[in-house]
Amino acid sequence: MSAPTKDDGTPVTPVVNAVGENKTSRTKKFWFYGVLLFFAILYVYPFVIQLVSSFKTNPDATNNALSLLPEPVTINAWEVLFSSDYPTWFTNSIIVTLFVTVGRVFFCALAGYALARLKFRGRAALFTGLIAILAVPGIVLLIPKFLMLNYVGIYNTYPALIVPIMIDAAGIFIMKQFFESIPESVEEAARIDGASTFRTFWSVVLPMAKPALITLTILSFQGSWNELGHFIIATNDPNLYTLTRGVAGFTTGGLGAGNQYPVAMAAALLMTIPTAIVFIVFQRYFTQGANAGAEKG
Template identity: 35%
Template sequence: MDTGKQEASRQTKIIVGLILAVWALVTIAPFLWMILSSFKSNAEISQMSQSILPHHWTLQNYKDLFISGNFGVYLKNTLIITGFSFIGLLLNAMAGYGFAKFKFKGRGVLFIAVLATMMIPGQVTMIPVYLILNQAHLTNTLTGIILPSLVGAFSIFLFRQFMSNISDSIIEAARLDGASEWYIFWHIILPISKPVLAVQGILTFIGGWNSFLWPLIIANDQKYYTLSVGLQLLQGQHTSDYGLQMAGSSFMVIPIVIIFLIFQKYILQGFNIQAEK
C-alpha cells in the first residue's frame, strides 16, 4: 500500500513538474524572443517568416541606442537615481530601527501615520509634491526627481517588523560594553538584517531602474530623462525600427533579471517575517 502511494506521489510530482516547465517556457518565450531579436537587423525582424535565432548576428542596434538614442545620458541619470535610492534605503532602515527598538512619546501614533500614507495612491500626492518642488526651484533637476522617493512607508514598515524580532538582550549587552548607538546599528543590527536588506535592495533597484512617471512629470529637459522615459521616447521617434526598440527593451530588462537571479534566495527569507513575541 505504501509503495502504491509513493508511486502515485511520484507521478503527481512529475505531472506538476511538466505543467510548471511548460508554463515557464510560455512565460519566458516573449522575453527570449525580444532579446534574440535585439541582435537582428530591422529587415530580418520585418520578414513574414520569422526564426528564433538571428541569421546574421549584429550589435548595431545597441550601438545606435547610445549614438542616436542618447541612452548614455539616460543610463547615467538612472544610475544616479538608483544610487541615491540606496541611500534612502539606509534612511528607511534607521527609521524602522527607531520604531522597533526605541520608546518615545507618540511612537505609536507616528507609526500609524506612516502606515496611513500607504493607503494614499501616489498619483494623489504628485500634484502637491510638484508644487512644493516648484516653489523650491527643484523642478527639471535630478534633485527634484530623487528627493520624493528617498523614503517609503512600506520599507519602514518592513524594517520595523524584522527588527522587532531582534533580541533586546543583544542590544543591551552591546550598550553595557560601551558601544554607541551608531556602532550598534551599523555593526550589529544591519548584519543581522541581511535578509530584509537584500529584499529591499532588490525592490529599491527595480524601483530606481524602472522610474518613469515621476521623472517624466518633473523633468522638461531630455538631459534629465531616465531609461524608461528614454525607451518611451525611442518608441515614439523610431516607430518602425523594431530592432532598436527590442535592443532598448532588452537593455532595460536584462539587469533586473540578473539582479533577481543573484538575490532570489533572500526573497522568501525577507518576506517570511513573523512576530515571535
C-alpha cells in the same frame, strides 16, 4: 479529475497508489510536465525573441517575428542605440538608483529602528501615521509631487529625481518589523557598556539586520531602476532622463519614423540586464522581498 484509487474498494489507499505505478500515473506525469513546459515556453520564449530580434534588420523582425535566426545578422540596432541618448539615460539611471538605494536603506533602517526600539513620546502616533501613508496609492501622488517639486524650485534637477523616492513608508515598515524580531539583550549589553544610541545602532544592531538590509536593498534597487511615474513628473529635461523615461519615448516616435523593433528590443534588453544580474545573484532574497512587501497589505 478523479483519482484512480477512488473506484478501488481497498481502504489502504497509499498501497494502491504504490501498486498503481502503471499507465495512468505515467500519463498523469506526462500531462504534468506538458503543462509545465507549456508555461515555461510562455515565460521564456518572449525574452528569447527579444534577444534574437535585436540582431535582426527591421524588415526581418517585422516579417519573421517568430524566427530564431536573424537573416542577416546585424548589429545595426545596437549601433543606433549607442549613438542615441541611451548612454546618458543609462548613466542617469545608475546615479539615481545608487543614491536612492543607499539613502533608502540607511534612512529606513534608522527610522525603523527608532519605531521598533527607542522609547520616545509620539512614537505610537508616528507609527499610525506611517500605516496611513502606506494606504495612499502611489499613482495619485504624481500631480501633488510635481506641485511640490515646482514650488520648492528643484524641478529638473537630480535631487528632484532622487529625494522624493529616497524614503518610503514600506521600507520603514519592513525594517521595523525586522528589528522587533531580534532579541533586545545584545543592545542592552552595548548600552550598559556606555555606547551611544547611534553607536549601538550602527555597530551592534545593523550587522545583525543583514538579511533585512539585503532585502531592502534589492527592493530599492528594483523599485528605483524600474520607476517611471516619478521620473515623468520630476523632469522634462532630456539630459536628466532615466532609462525608463527615455525608452518610453521610443514608442511615441523618439527614434524617428516607423517602428524600429530591433532598436526597441535592444533597448529593452539592455535595461533588463542589470536587473537580471541582481536577480540571479540575490535570488534567495527576492523571495523574501516579495513576501516582506506582502506583509504591508
